[in-house]
Amino acid sequence: MRIIVATCSAEYSGRLNARLPYAKRVILIKADNSCLIFSELGSYKPLNWMAAPCTVKEHEVEADEAVHMNAIDVDDTDAAGEEHVPTRILEVAAAKSSDILTVTLYSVESDTTTDLGTDPGLIKDGVEDHLQRYLAEQIERIGKGARLVRREYPTAIGPVDIMAIDAEGTNVAIEIKRHGGIDGVEQLTRYCKLLNRDPLLAPVRGIFAAQTISPQARVLAQDRGFECLILDYEDMKGTKSDDITLF
Amino acid sequence: MRIIVATCSAEYSGRLNARLPYAKRVILIKADNSCLIFSELGSYKPLNWMAAPCTVKEHEVEADEAVHMNAIDVDDTDAAGEEHVPTRILEVAAAKSSDILTVTLYSVESDTTTDLGTDPGLIKDGVEDHLQRYLAEQIERIGKGARLVRREYPTAIGPVDIMAIDAEGTNVAIEIKRHGGIDGVEQLTRYCKLLNRDPLLAPVRGIFAAQTISPQARVLAQDRGFECLILDYEDMKGTKSDDITLF
DNA sequence: AGGTGTAGTTAGCGA
DNA sequence: TCGCTAAGTACACCT
Secondary structure, three states, X not given: OEEEEEEEEEEEEOOOEEEEEEEEEEEEEOOOOOEEEEOOOOOOOOOEEEOOOEEEEEEEOOHHHHHHHHHHOOOOEXXXXXXXXXXXXXXXXXXXXXXXXXXXXXXXXXXXXXXXXXXXXOEEEOOHHHHHHHHHHOHHHHOOOOXXXXXXXXXXXXXXXXXXXXXXXXXXXXXXXXXXXXXXXXXXXXXXXXXXXXXXXXXXXXXXXXXXXXXXXXXXXXXXXXXXXXOOHHHHHHHOOOOOOOO | OEEEEEEEEEEEEOOOEEEEEEEEEEEEXXXXXXXXXXXXXXXXXXXXXXXXOEEEEEEEOOHHHHHHHHHHOOOOEOOOOOEOOOOEEEEEEEOOOOOEEEEEEEEEEXXXXXXXXXXXXXXXXXXXXXXHHHHHHOHHHHOOOOEEEEEEEOOOOOOEEEEEEOOOOOEEEEEEEEEXXXXXXXXXXXXXXXXXXXXOOOOEEEEEEEEEEOHHHXXXXXXXXXXXXXXXXXXXXXXXXXXXXXX
């Protein structure tokens, strides 16, 4: 990993064209040559970047070249209109496309390289899969007397998240999302339409279950006769079994 | 911006729980306290992070505390099983939720702080909005004699990208995507279904326009009677008006 | 390798 | 602010 702190300007050309005016920024160049340019604000997304696989070419800017650049490049003026002289240029080019990120360095505050080695990687634990698992365990959340048929119930157009049978013996298809949007309702619609063609299953009720459901999705779901069920993750997690947290 | 190069382990607790085993990494702490942890690989997404608004608390680990931690914390062993002694702990806590990112530092290679100031920001040029703008300007790309009704034509279920009228006087709803997938076809389907209920508009044709269209989406679109239109961005950009690039 | 669906998505825009 | 949708999305999974 190479870490550069420098005033710079940058230009990206690829799917879109974007440019960064003259300012002080942090530039990371990783072992795979991928390049990230950060400012003080914003979330984890860099201002500009190049994804691997890519190559980095670097060259010093000669004095006469710098003069020439000043004549054609307008990004070398800071917010106050002051002009600056480029000293070095990084050309980061994508290997499989013509995407290119050109970073022009002016004043370099620091430029260090360190080898981080390979990372053992992130270990995750618990998102949508857990919602499905918990609801399967606590299937009576869809109604007293309900029984689980199976999770990931296979159909020709993909697996239904949960199939169950309610107290009246009616089949129930459940679509689970962390956030329920219109897409999810469409998905549930396709499943129910298909399942209802099977005389052994019909009628099949649909339940749209999510931690949050957008108003438009709720209207669409109800319009199509689906029940909406809000899932409380913490509640489900707490109910999951007789924990050691009984004290 | 504070830049730390150090061996560390980390733990995140929030929407999910995730942990990073002992390894050497780069840690950025931005002016808004947001924190990013990077390894040598992966795209621009950090291994782990905390988004602003958040607070950072830092404390040295006393020798006896370190011994205690070693007894309960299993992440202080490296890939070779060697144990390490924590020296410092960063607790990055979200301001509006109980999300917390705990970074345990072991050996610190460097720890520098620099003020980047406010960034003038990224200037973009050319994404979906531009595709829409260009197609609106060059509406005859959907057929000779076509006229534009309006961009972002409002309906109860959201705006149609472009409404137009073809040479025969038939209304045309156009859905524009950079890459056309099945979702886009579903979207166009909903719009056309709704618009066709209006006797003042019906019949309404649908056109699915994108720079690229997935084979499955194309089949689905054609199955639903929609025309598929490939948009050539460079071509549209070149046609946009009488440029100075005539030479 | 290409398609599909999720993301601790993030970012931008309009109501 | 809420809600929706695109993103130079990234990333995991599956065919």
